[in-house]
Amino acid sequence: MSEKRFHKVGRRPYELRLTPDGSAERARGRLPGTKRHWLQWRDVHNPKTLRRERVLVDKKPLWWVIGLSFLVIITPFLPNSLISVVSIFCVYASINVLWTLIIGTAGIFSLATLAVVGASGYIAAAANVYLGVPWPFMLLIGPLAGLVFGAVLAAPSTRLDGLYYALLTMGVAEICRVFVMQLRPLTASGGAITNVDSFIPEDWFLQRPGLLLGFAGAFLLLLGALLVWRLVNSERLGMLLRVAKTSREDEAFAEAIGIDFRRARLLVFVISSAALGVVGAFYAMYFRSISPQIFSLDQLLLLFAMMVIGGLGRAEGAVIGAAVVTIIDKGLITLGPPRIILVALIMIGVTIFAREGLTGARDQFRDFRKRKAGERRAGRTDKGGEAMPEEATDVHDKQELYYRRFNKRLRDRLKELITPELIEEHKRDPLGHHSDALSRVLNYFRRGEMADKYVIHRMIPAEEKFRIMAVSGQRGMPPRVVDDREYTDIKDAYHAVFLLRVNDLLES
Amino acid sequence: MDLGLIIYALNLSAIYALMAIGISILWSSVGIINMAHGATFAVSGYAAWLITGVMKPVIAEMLGNGGLATFAMAGTLVGSALVAGALCGVVIYLLAFLPIHDKPNFQVRALIVTLGLNIAAVQGLLWTFGPRNQGLPKIFGFGRWEVWGTKIRYDQAGTIIGAAIIMTLTLAWLRYSRRGLEVRAMMQNAEGAAYSGISRQVTALPVLMLTGALAGMAAALLSQTIFVSPTAGVIPLVKGLTIALLGGLGSVPGAMIGALLVGFLEAIVGAIPFLGQRYVMFATFLFIIAVLIIRPRGIGGLLDDTRE
Numbered sequence: 001m002s003e004k005r006f007h008k009v010g011r012r013p014y015e016l017r018l019t020p021d022g023s024a025e026r027a028r029g030r031l032p033g034t035k036r037h038w039l040q041w042r043d044v045h046n047p048k049t050l051r052r053e054r055v056l057v058d059k060k061p062l063w064w065v066i067g068l069s070f071l072v073i074i075t076p077f078l079p080n081s082l083i084s085v086v087s088i089f090c091v092y093a094s095i096n097v098l099w100t101l102i103i104g105t106a107g108i109f110s111l112a113t114l115a116v117v118g119a120s121g122y123i124a125a126a127a128n129v130y131l132g133v134p135w136p137f138m139l140l141i142g143p144l145a146g147l148v149f150g151a152v153l154a155a156p157s158t159r160l161d162g163l164y165y166a167l168l169t170m171g172v173a174e175i176c177r178v179f180v181m182q183l184r185p186l187t188a189s190g191g192a193i194t195n196v197d198s199f200i201p202e203d204w205f206l207q208r209p210g211l212l213l214g215f216a217g218a219f220l221l222l223l224g225a226l227l228v229w230r231l232v233n234s235e236r237l238g239m240l241l242r243v244a245k246t247s248r249e250d251e252a253f254a255e256a257i258g259i260d261f262r263r264a265r266l267l268v269f270v271i272s273s274a275a276l277g278v279v280g281a282f283y284a285m286y287f288r289s290i291s292p293q294i295f296s297l298d299q300l301l302l303l304f305a306m307m308v309i310g311g312l313g314r315a316e317g318a319v320i321g322a323a324v325v326t327i328i329d330k331g332l333i334t335l336g337p338p339r340i341i342l343v344a345l346i347m348i349g350v351t352i353f354a355r356e357g358l359t360g361a362r363d364q365f366r367d368f369r370k371r372k373a374g375e376r377r378a379g380r381t382d383k384g385g386e387a388m389p390e391e392a393t394d395v396h397d398k399q400e401l402y403y404r405r406f407n408k409r410l411r412d413r414l415k416e417l418i419t420p421e422l423i424e425e426h427k428r429d430p431l432g433h434h435s436d437a438l439s440r441v442l443n444y445f446r447r448g449e450m451a452d453k454y455v456i457h458r459m460i461p462a463e464e465k466f467r468i469m470a471v472s473g474q475r476g477m478p479p480r481v482v483d484d485r486e487y488t489d490i491k492d493a494y495h496a497v498f499l500l501r502v503n504d505l506l507e508s
Numbered sequence: 509m510d511l512g513l514i515i516y517a518l519n520l521s522a523i524y525a526l527m528a529i530g531i532s533i534l535w536s537s538v539g540i541i542n543m544a545h546g547a548t549f550a551v552s553g554y555a556a557w558l559i560t561g562v563m564k565p566v567i568a569e570m571l572g573n574g575g576l577a578t579f580a581m582a583g584t585l586v587g588s589a590l591v592a593g594a595l596c597g598v599v600i601y602l603l604a605f606l607p608i609h610d611k612p613n614f615q616v617r618a619l620i621v622t623l624g625l626n627i628a629a630v631q632g633l634l635w636t637f638g639p640r641n642q643g644l645p646k647i648f649g650f651g652r653w654e655v656w657g658t659k660i661r662y663d664q665a666g667t668i669i670g671a672a673i674i675m676t677l678t679l680a681w682l683r684y685s686r687r688g689l690e691v692r693a694m695m696q697n698a699e700g701a702a703y704s705g706i707s708r709q710v711t712a713l714p715v716l717m718l719t720g721a722l723a724g725m726a727a728a729l730l731s732q733t734i735f736v737s738p739t740a741g742v743i744p745l746v747k748g749l750t751i752a753l754l755g756g757l758g759s760v761p762g763a764m765i766g767a768l769l770v771g772f773l774e775a776i777v778g779a780i781p782f783l784g785q786r787y788v789m790f791a792t793f794l795f796i797i798a799v800l801i802i803r804p805r806g807i808g809g810l811l812d813d814t815r816e
Contacts, residue, residue, distance in 0.1 A: 109616075163757075166619075170746070174793060175790055175793045175794070337631045338631075341628045341631045344624040345628060348624040351624065355612075
């Protein structure tokens with residue numbers, strides 16, 4: 001027998017579902033050294049086919065792997081100029097990922113990220129050029145400098161409110177720039193330190209093998225930044241901070257349950273600053289020089305634009321935004337100043353229209369579609385939908401909705417049948433042979449639900465004294481008295497019940 | 509301290525106060541940190557340059573070359589800068605306020621949109637006019653007065669007096685007009701103002717136009733001392749923001765005191781021989797950071813405390 005075909009209808013988006021062998025034992029690989037699984041597979045039960053299905057709950061890891069391996073595969077085939085664009089993209093993306101950690105995870109609106117990168121880059125480069133420290137140690141000096149600088153910067157963040165702190169850190173970047181420009185040994189080169197030793201051999205610099213090596217380093221840097229992001233954001237620190245994320249009440253709640261969120265925030269800030277120090281040292285090595293340009297407001301704004309375009313507070317947003325802006329900024333360099341205008345316009349457009357940047361666009365579209373569908377469904381209710389749209393999406397058994405619609409149409413038909421003559425007919429003879437219309441109405445009444453169904457109560461046994469009550473519909477709950485009228489004739493009571501029900505029908 | 513230094517300090521303070529008050533009022537009433545203030549500054553400078561360039565032959569033909577012509581020129585320059593600034597305010601209103609003022613995260617989003625506007629405007633100016641500095645006509649003329657043995661340049665005096673007049677007018681408008689009352693109500697408590705029937709949408713427009721015009725005025729006055737260039741707005745923006753911060757965002761007297769403090773600090777640091785002009789920015793920022801770490805709500809917070 002061939003399996004019954006089901007068409008894809010309804011709100012469930014189409015997704016790939018595996019159908020595992022129900023009798024086989026479940027085997028899942030784990031990340032070495034941890035308890036985490038490689039991918040989040042979930043077994044679900046399909047109510048239609050009654051079969052077991054396996055769904056990938058979180059598909060982001062797949063996209064990351066596809067995107068990053070695409071980058072690795074495609075880059076060796078690119079021309080020289082584009083290879084350096086890709087490398088710069090990797091550097092910017094790693095700065096952005098770490099910055100996302102500060103803004104998104106820690107919730108500290110710091111604009112001093114490039115200042116940290118620049119300061120640690122300068123210190124590492126100075127150690128190399130003036131003290132003769134070999135280049136591998138630059139990757140140690142950089143994070144140390146970043147750590148110290150980050151700790152100094154983080155200190156006022158607990159005292160100052162969000163936007164105050166943002167403006168303050170902007171001032172810090174400016175101070176760094178002015179300070180470096182004023183340093184006497186550097187004035188000859190306009191504040192830049194040049195001839196920094198690098199992991200790229202000197203005679204390979206700006207040659208194809210050197211560029212490829214530079215890309216390899218930048219890619220590793222990006223992977224490292226993503227690893228730091230993962231370790232901080234998705235492990236203990238990030239989970240603690242997620243409690244105190246959105247509002248002041250959440251902060252109070254976090255404090256009440258014993259989470260020292262201020263300490264956690266500072267810790268995240270310092271960790272990302274140290275990581276930014278590595279980026280700074282790498283920056284100095286990659287370009288073999290470092291200039292005060294890194295502290296400039298324009299550079300900062302460009303990086304900020306990347307994060308905003310991609311979506312503030314998400315790692316994938318930081319990377320996608322970096323890709324978009326780097327392609328426009330470095331790839332279309334022949335365009336001149338208009339390309340920056342283009343970036344600014346994209347930034348404005350994304351901020352006005354998108355809730356959470358480009359990466360949030362999918363969810364936003366889905367919400368929009370859901371809302372529109374709800375509105376359309378609400379528009380259909382007067383045709384007999386009977387269930388409000390929000391309710392209709394929540395009712396699991398759709399049969400129930402169709403029953404309600406049927407019921408509504410039936411009631412509409414019955415309402416037309418109710419005439420004074422019909423009522424008169426019932427009054428004349430509550431029991432007995434009725435006309436077609438009256439028997440239809442009575443049939444409908446008899447089929448009604450138990451809850452609130454009217455019953456006639458004989459008040460004293462063997463005596464003609466009745467009153468009307470309504471059944472509660474719940475076991476153990478006594479019926480309630482509808483009104484205090486008493487009937488001495490059972491026929492009057494029958495007719496009173498009939499009138500009550502007619503009244504209910506006409507009001508529904 | 510000699511008089512020249514005081515005049516120089518007052519000159520700086522006047523420009524800073526014009527920028528900082530605009531930023532401060534805008535933040536406390538509408539809730540936008542206006543990063544496009546620098547762009548407004550530059551755009552109004554360029555607008556004044558363009559319009560005075562067009563009007564110069566016309567005025568020369570009509571009024572000759574006397575004092576009346578200079579007066580007309582000054583009117584044109586200041587007027588065009590004010591109008592251009594106000595128009596920039598309208599643009600900011602249309603892009604950074606109207607579409608997003610009722611959406612979540614309005615403050616951060618407005619900050620981002622104004623940042624984008626700033627970048628776009630500066631790059632647009634750079635693209636259209638090139639990076640060259642443009643000199644505006646000197647409306648106060650060249651020359652100096654001798655007061656108690658100190659020479660005061662006309663442009664310095666004009667800047668101080670012009671800024672003082674504009675600020676007095678602004679404060680009077682805030683204090684005595686119906687619209688000013690609404691703006692002050694919004695500065696005190698935006699929700700309460702909304703309950704008393706003050707529309708945020710309607711009030712935000714004049715506030716943005718006013719702050720834009722203030723930036724335009726600052727541009728017109730500063731152009732008497734330095735040249736106009738596409739990136740001319742960056743330093744006034746950063747200074748204005750930090751001074752508004754120093755004054756405690758949202759406090760007009762705080763911003764004024766902050767501007768005076770910073771103006772004098774810069775003048776004094778510039779005059780000290782072994783520090784010199786090179787460390788001016790450095791000293792300013794260190795001072796502001798120090799104040800903010802000690803008093804996180806700035807001078808305005810201090811004023812509030814003393815009042816209580």
